[in-house]
Amino acid sequence: GENVEQHPSTLSVQEGDSAVIKCTYSDSASNYFPWYKQELGKGPQLIIDIRSNVGEKKDQRIAVTLNKTAKHFSLHITETQPEDSAVYFCAANTNAGKSTFGDGTTLTVKP
Amino acid sequence: NAGVMQNPRHLVRRRGQEARLRCSPMKGHSHVYWYRQLPEEGLKFMVYLQKENIIDESGMPKERFSAEFPKEGPSILRIQQVVRGDSAAYFCASSPLGPQYNEQFFGPGTRLTVL
Numbered sequence: 001g002e003n004v005e006q007h008p009s010t011l012s013v014q015e016g017d018s019a020v021i022k023c024t025y026s027d028s029a030s031n032y033f034p035w036y037k038q039e040l041g042k043g044p045q046l047i048i049d050i051r052s053n054v055g056e057k058k059d060q061r062i063a064v065t066l067n068k069t070a071k072h073f074s075l076h077i078t079e080t081q082p083e084d085s086a087v088y089f090c091a092a093n094t095n096a097g098k099s100t101f102g103d104g105t106t107l108t109v110k111p
Numbered sequence: 112n113a114g115v116m117q118n119p120r121h122l123v124r125r126r127g128q129e130a131r132l133r134c135s136p137m138k139g140h141s142h143v144y145w146y147r148q149l150p151e152e153g154l155k156f157m158v159y160l161q162k163e164n165i166i167d168e169s170g171m172p173k174e175r176f177s178a179e180f181p182k183e184g185p186s187i188l189r190i191q192q193v194v195r196g197d198s199a200a201y202f203c204a205s206s207p208l209g210p211q212y213n214e215q216f217f218g219p220g221t222r223l224t225v226l
Contacts, residue, residue, distance in 0.1 A: 001169075006153075034214070034215075042219055042220075043115075043202050043217035043219045044154065044202070044217045045217070046214065089153055089154065098159055098169075099146075099154075099156060099204075099215060100156065101146075101154045101155070102153055103152060104153050
């Protein structure tokens with residue numbers, strides 16, 4: 001089955017700096033890669049996603065890149081703000097429906 | 112348009128009791144997924160259901176756990192004879208179309224504590 005690894009497990013940045021979180025996956029059949037933000041006591045919220053026919057996608061301060069050959073994808077947050085502090089999860093999906101999640105990255109943005 | 116609803120939000124059970132977790136998908140969504148999250152870990156897939164059918168239960172323990180999504184009403188995740196190791200947050204997600212459309216919307220979760 002699919003295996004998703006996520007790094008780093010914790011990340012601390014100064015407000016205004018950029019943050020990068022990286023994930024690798026194992027199943028070449030995976031074709032959809034969402035990123036979720038989870039705040040304390042809440043469910044995961046989709047913040048951006050990318051499909052396997054696209055190499056990069058951007059939405060304001062958030063961007064995701066995908067390298068299908070190397071089987072890795074990354075989340076980039078620019079101009080970080082304290083409210084960006086949360087746990088971020090990557091995931092990989094095949095057409096079978098279920099999502100395989102990474103173990104999460106705890107991002108702390110220091111004011 | 113209300114999001115995915117889960118209840119209860121918090122559930123406390125003693126060892127050996129039954130836990131019933133409910134999930135109402137977003138309006139118009141007929142696909143439901145259940146995930147379990149242990150403290151400081153990622154979400155682990157348990158089961159994928161469509162109305163009245165279990166599509167994939169490969170992540171669900173064979174013993175004590177069952178799930179259903181009836182024609183009418185919410186999806187139910189049932190855990191019989193709970194043990195302390197069942198303590199976790201259980202999330203459900205729903206999607207409007209088949210898995211090839213992929214996007215899943217998550218509920219707020221049910222936090223189960225087994226004493």
